[in-house]
Amino acid sequence: MYKYIFGPIQSRRFGLSLGIDLSPEHKSCNFDCLYCELKPAKVTDSITNPPLVTSVISEVKEALQEYQNIDVITITANGEPTLYPYLDVLVDELNNIKKDKKLLILSNASTISDLKIQEILKKIDIVKLSLDCATAKCFKKIDRPIKNVSIENIINSLVTFRNKFHNTLILEILVVLGVNDKTEEFNALKKVLDKINPDRIDLGTVDRPPAYDVKGVSIEKLKELREYLGEHNVSIIHKEKPKSRVDFSKDEILSTIKRRPQSEADIEYLFSKKSKENLISLEKEKKITQKNIAGVIFYTLL
Numbered sequence: 001m002y003k004y005i006f007g008p009i010q011s012r013r014f015g016l017s018l019g020i021d022l023s024p025e026h027k028s029c030n031f032d033c034l035y036c037e038l039k040p041a042k043v044t045d046s047i048t049n050p051p052l053v054t055s056v057i058s059e060v061k062e063a064l065q066e067y068q069n070i071d072v073i074t075i076t077a078n079g080e081p082t083l084y085p086y087l088d089v090l091v092d093e094l095n096n097i098k099k100d101k102k103l104l105i106l107s108n109a110s111t112i113s114d115l116k117i118q119e120i121l122k123k124i125d126i127v128k129l130s131l132d133c134a135t136a137k138c139f140k141k142i143d144r145p146i147k148n149v150s151i152e153n154i155i156n157s158l159v160t161f162r163n164k165f166h167n168t169l170i171l172e173i174l175v176v177l178g179v180n181d182k183t184e185e186f187n188a189l190k191k192v193l194d195k196i197n198p199d200r201i202d203l204g205t206v207d208r209p210p211a212y213d214v215k216g217v218s219i220e221k222l223k224e225l226r227e228y229l230g231e232h233n234v235s236i237i238h239k240e241k242p243k244s245r246v247d248f249s250k251d252e253i254l255s256t257i258k259r260r261p262q263s264e265a266d267i268e269y270l271f272s273k274k275s276k277e278n279l280i281s282l283e284k285e286k287k288i289t290q291k292n293i294a295g296v297i298f299y300t301l302l
């Protein structure tokens, strides 16, 4: 029975993931997001009784023996993993033992202005950070951060970090009905995303019982909001089945992909059998290609 390891979990965005929880006893987070899946807790900037690196590593070693086919080792916490005081040493140790597995961290981006944290994140293969809003009013409303964390600071630091981080950077936007689902907010996000230029943007909504009484938006709304984000690689998870699938000609497929790369999930959701055949034929003609961004396949122009 592991204390700090969970999974493996099959994730549609990263493959088979072995999770590490750096705060197994309490929720330790410097945000109190409306949509959090954990019970509300007082915001904090430290992890109470953090596990020793040696204890975590010994469990990871054992789990890697047990589950040899995992794709990623995911650093998380019951809260915010960058609050873990020994993160630097832990990342070094994980890099020493991970072999062909990728190391992934899921963070709320609150500590990205700390240069020491940036140096640690630089050693991780895939860094996934939250960015739900680009304006102070929206950020405070949805993420409810501890004092002294400002979205302006986070955004400026994300731009700096991107310039020195050469592995895969993913930003996640979680949309809450009536809060960050507005045109103004997505226009503001687009400007910021253009400056940061992440490898992938994961656009999602509330789909598990949230900490507070908030609701998610429909898949159609997510698709509408995605249009504001321009040409970035945006991944939406489609949980519902579509009402109907569409026949696209080769030209229509090319012009859609020219506007924005299409993920495999988009294709599965919308493309009819005929459209998929056209897609395969465009690939054979070397007009389009597949790009795997941290486990999500996108079709882009060649």
Ligand code: SF4
Pocket: 029, 030, 031, 032, 033, 035, 036, 037, 038, 078, 079, 080, 108
């Ligand atoms: S950052 Fe994550 S753990 Fe913290 S409150 Fe938000 S959703 Fe919950």
